[in-house]
Amino acid sequence: xxxxxxxxxxxxxxxxxxxxxxxxxxxxxxxxxxxxxxxxxxxxxxxxxxxxxxxxxxxxxxxxxxxxxxxxxxxxxxxxxxxxxxxxxxxxxxxxxxxxxxxxxxxxxxxxxxxxxxxxxxxxxxxxxxxxxxxxxxxxxxxxxxxxxxxxxxxxxxxxxxxxxxxxxxxxxxxxxxxxxxxxxxxxxxxxxxxxxxxxxxxxxxxxxxxxxxxxxxxxxxxxxxxxxxxxxxxxxxxxxxxxxxxxxxxxxxxxxxxxxxxxxxxxxxxxxxxxxxxxxxxxxxxxxxxxxxxxxxxxxxxxxxxxxxxxxxxxxxxxxxxxxxxxxxxxxxxxxxxxxxxxxxxxxxxxxxxxxxxxxxxxxxxxxxxxxxxxxxxxxxxxxxxxxxxxxxxxxxxxxxxxxxxxxxxxxxxxxxxxxxxxxxxxxxxxxxxxxxxxxxxxxxxxxxxxxxxxxxxxxxxxxxxxxxxxxxxxxxxxxxxxxxxxxxxxxxxxxxxxxxxxxxxxxxxxxxxxxxxxxxxxxx
Amino acid sequence: xxxxxxxxxxxxxxxxxxxxxxxxxxxxxxxxxxxxxxxxxxxxxxxxxxxxxxxxxxxxxxxxxxxxxxxxxxxxxxxxxxxxxxxxxxxx
Numbered sequence: 001x002x003x004x005x006x007x008x009x010x011x012x013x014x015x016x017x018x019x020x021x022x023x024x025x026x027x028x029x030x031x032x033x034x035x036x037x038x039x040x041x042x043x044x045x046x047x048x049x050x051x052x053x054x055x056x057x058x059x060x061x062x063x064x065x066x067x068x069x070x071x072x073x074x075x076x077x078x079x080x081x082x083x084x085x086x087x088x089x090x091x092x093x094x095x096x097x098x099x100x101x102x103x104x105x106x107x108x109x110x111x112x113x114x115x116x117x118x119x120x121x122x123x124x125x126x127x128x129x130x131x132x133x134x135x136x137x138x139x140x141x142x143x144x145x146x147x148x149x150x151x152x153x154x155x156x157x158x159x160x161x162x163x164x165x166x167x168x169x170x171x172x173x174x175x176x177x178x179x180x181x182x183x184x185x186x187x188x189x190x191x192x193x194x195x196x197x198x199x200x201x202x203x204x205x206x207x208x209x210x211x212x213x214x215x216x217x218x219x220x221x222x223x224x225x226x227x228x229x230x231x232x233x234x235x236x237x238x239x240x241x242x243x244x245x246x247x248x249x250x251x252x253x254x255x256x257x258x259x260x261x262x263x264x265x266x267x268x269x270x271x272x273x274x275x276x277x278x279x280x281x282x283x284x285x286x287x288x289x290x291x292x293x294x295x296x297x298x299x300x301x302x303x304x305x306x307x308x309x310x311x312x313x314x315x316x317x318x319x320x321x322x323x324x325x326x327x328x329x330x331x332x333x334x335x336x337x338x339x340x341x342x343x344x345x346x347x348x349x350x351x352x353x354x355x356x357x358x359x360x361x362x363x364x365x366x367x368x369x370x371x372x373x374x375x376x377x378x379x380x381x382x383x384x385x386x387x388x389x390x391x392x393x394x395x396x397x398x399x400x401x402x403x404x405x406x407x408x409x410x411x412x413x414x415x416x417x418x419x420x421x422x423x424x425x426x427x428x429x430x431x432x433x434x435x436x437x438x439x440x441x442x443x444x445x446x447x448x449x450x451x452x453x454x455x456x457x458x459x460x461x462x463x464x465x466x467x468x469x470x471x472x473x474x475x476x477x478x479x480x481x482x483x484x485x486x487x488x489x490x491x492x493x494x495x496x497x498x499x500x501x502x503x504x505x506x507x508x509x510x511x512x513x514x515x516x517x518x519x520x521x522x523x524x525x526x
Numbered sequence: 527x528x529x530x531x532x533x534x535x536x537x538x539x540x541x542x543x544x545x546x547x548x549x550x551x552x553x554x555x556x557x558x559x560x561x562x563x564x565x566x567x568x569x570x571x572x573x574x575x576x577x578x579x580x581x582x583x584x585x586x587x588x589x590x591x592x593x594x595x596x597x598x599x600x601x602x603x604x605x606x607x608x609x610x611x612x613x614x615x616x617x618x
Contacts, residue, residue, distance in 0.1 A: 012534065013534065013593060016529035019528070159585075161585045162588055226556045227559075227560070230564075231563050239573050242571075242573070334575070334577065338577065338578060
């Protein structure tokens with residue numbers, strides 16, 4: 001089957017825009033994909049990162065006891081304000097209450113409180129002991145950049161869709177005929193080109209999914225603003241109600257008080273009556289009043305439409321609104337599906353592992369694009385000054401991007417090595433991560449040869465990789481044989497991942513590819 | 527391998543093409559989706575489709591904007607589309 005490519009003019013224009021877009025978004029996109037790859041396992045890593053969480057969640061969920069302990073520790077906690085409760089799971093056996101407290105002058109302040117589900121000890125989230133998964137998750141959408149971080153990551157997602165579509169158009173003619181083309185004996189430029197094209201074609205669905213869902217999550221306000229203003233005359237309720245039915249019901253803060261309300265009784269009634277999936281979170285509105293509502297967020301983490309929300313009137317147990325996994329409409333399902341596609345919470349752990357591998361492939365696609373660009377302009381058609389600039393930009397991209405993996409190894413190490421009882425230890429761990437990343441980038445820039453730069457980062461990555469399981473064993477006593485014996489699969493899984501990564505990096509270091517001098521990236525222009 | 531520069535536009539034209547693609551494309555894409563939405567009875571459904579179709583159609587409009595030779599024609603097309611769609615929204 002012959003594909004007709006674009007006309008000469010169209011081909012060159014789309015090709016040029018693909019190149020420019022790729023160059024602009026590469027560094028940010030690499031950070032997004034690598035941090036995101038690790039953030040996929042944010043919940044699964046929690047038992048590793050926080051050794052106090054290595055216990056089993058209770059058989060019986062006691063929400064009332066957790067709430068009463070919170071009210072003792074956080075005196076101005078106001079449960080009648082909208083309250084979301086994350087229930088304990090095996091991955092993270094703590095309750096987390098996202099609520100509000102009233103300050104002295106009756107202002108509402110957001111209060112996030114963790115409750116240990118075995119001894120019901122309360123800890124405010126700002127005093128949390130570990131922040132590893134959260135830091136990588138935050139880095140994934142640039143949360144560290146105030147106000148605009150999420151927006152920037154959304155735009156990177158949008159232009160990633162642009163780059164993907166334009167790349168597809170450029171490659172259109174040879175999509176089938178050159179599917180297996182991969183040449184390691186020809187020039188360096190040809191190698192990078194084949195690698196870039198082949199892997200990005202294989203990863204095309206994955207990349208489109210993440211371009212679209214990433215743009216949605218970052219730039220949703222660009223959609224909501226016109227839709228709400230034009231189609232709904234300023235009222236957000238209908239759209240929010242489509243996503244979460246608890247937003248389509250109103251509660252009156254002046255409704256009469258109702259004492260003896262029990263979260264546990266409502267929860268038990270609900271668990272006895274519904275069959276789909278596990279409850280992951282509960283949203284309570286107007287607790288303590290007659291018209292109090294409890295919404296149960298269920299998910300079976302297997303099917304694409306396995307999530308649902310049921311809204312229940314606390315006092316009567318009557319289900320007022322629901323998005324049932326069995327019979328949701330199209331409008332009620334779409335948002336949940338896009339979220340599941342993005343977070344990989346369908347199909348179990350295997351999907352997350354495949355997503356992780358594809359994310360690493362995408363990181364390679366990004367790097368190979370830069371190297372392809374540089375090597376294809378490393379000829380006499382360009383002036384020495386231009387070639388020097390290309391090379392400097394390439395070195396900058398490589399230094400920032402390739403240093404992120406060892407930096408992630410460093411944050412895992414810091415998570416264990418910074419003393420657990422140190423006040424504000426999360427600040428030290430995060431500082432070690434970011435300054436470590438900066439230092440590794442700067443040191444990498446010393447190397448004039450990109451091959452040596454790469455090998456430096458492979459070496460640092462390998463060193464940190466092997467140190468991580470050792471640090472876990474030394475600090476927490478949970479050596480890998482102990483965790484495997486005690487069936488702490490997630491803790492062992494993290495250690496095994498880092499051992500595997502160290503071995504892979506050692507093999508990569510040992511197989512030195514000798515690029516003939518004539519084809520090596522030109523360093524004499526520096 | 528790099529693009530043949532004879533097909534590419536001058537820096538001034540490039541600026542106008544880029545802005546036409548990004549801003550004009552955004553306005554046209556929004557108008558298109560709102561127009562479809564205003565013709566439906568249950569309007570929240572179109573919003574649920576917009577949340578993924580928008581990010582596919584907008585880059586598509588951006589690519590087209592680069593292919594049109596003169597940026598003023600791009601603005602003409604996109605603003606024209608917007609006006610037609612806005613008229614449909616207004617009258618329904």
